[in-house]
Amino acid sequence: MKLREIDKPTFRKKQRNVAIVFCSVFLVLGLSIAAAFRHWGGNPEGENMLLNLAGVLIGLVITGGMFSLVSGNPYLEEVRYGWNLKRQVLKIQNKKHVWKERAIAGDQTAATVMAFYYAGVTQLQYLENNEFGQSEMAEERNEFEVQCAAHALEHDADAFTIDMLLEVK
Numbered sequence: 610m611k612l613r614e615i616d617k618p619t620f621r622k623k624q625r626n627v628a629i630v631f632c633s634v635f636l637v638l639g640l641s642i643a644a645a646f647r648h649w650g651g652n653p654e655g656e657n658m659l660l661n662l663a664g665v666l667i668g669l670v671i672t673g674g675m676f677s678l679v680s681g682n683p684y685l686e687e688v689r690y691g692w693n694l695k696r697q698v699l700k701i702q703n704k705k706h707v708w709k710e711r712a713i714a715g716d717q718t719a720a721t722v723m724a725f726y727y728a729g730v731t732q733l734q735y736l737e738n739n740e741f742g743q744s745e746m747a748e749e750r751n752e753f754e755v756q757c758a759a760h761a762l763e764h765d766a767d768a769f770t771i772d773m774l775l776e777v778k
Contacts, residue, residue, distance in 0.1 A: 610697050610769065612766055613690060615690060615691070615736060616687070617736055620687045620691060623684065623688050624691065631672055631676055634672050634675065635668055637668075638668035638671055638672060639665040640668075641664075643663070643665055645664070647661070694732065694733060697774075698726060698729040701725070701729075705723075705726070708722050708723050708777065709753075712753070712756065712757070713760075715760045717762055720757050721763070721765060721766070721769050722769060722773050722774070723764070724753075724764035724765060724766040724769070725766040727749070728766035729766070734746070
């Protein structure tokens with residue numbers, strides 16, 4: 610995965626539109642199916658929790674299926690990039706302590722992975738207007754770059770490949 614420049618207003622607008630549309634579809638389907646189940650087989654005195662739950666779960670499955678059908682649409686390219694970037698960053702974050710130790714030990718692959726992590730987190734914070742922790746992340750990134758310079762390691766986020774993550778399980 611390579612980092613790309615994404616237009617922030619476009620990203621936020623499309624992300625918001627996708628969330629609104631699919632939450633609305635889920636809401637209507639879940640409530641409608643649950644109401645239909647209660648009508649056809651419900652207990653008139655109450656205790657229809659299982660029917661309601663079944664309706665909501667079926668609505669969720671149908672909404673998920675609809676989403677999988679349209680997720681390849683070119684309109685969603687920026688949103689899909691953001692989701693994929695977030696997934697890769699979270700994979701690195703789950704093993705961040707291992708990657709940092711390896712980078713401190715002079716491992717070039719770990720330095721590349723950590724460079725991608727810092728660049729990816731910074732881009733996600735920017736795209737999502739998340740100012741929480743930006744200063745701490747900038748300090749941590751600067752420390753990392755100093756450590757890379759001390760070990761003569763390249764810290765190029767563009768050299769990152771997903772295959773690098775297979776080195777640490």
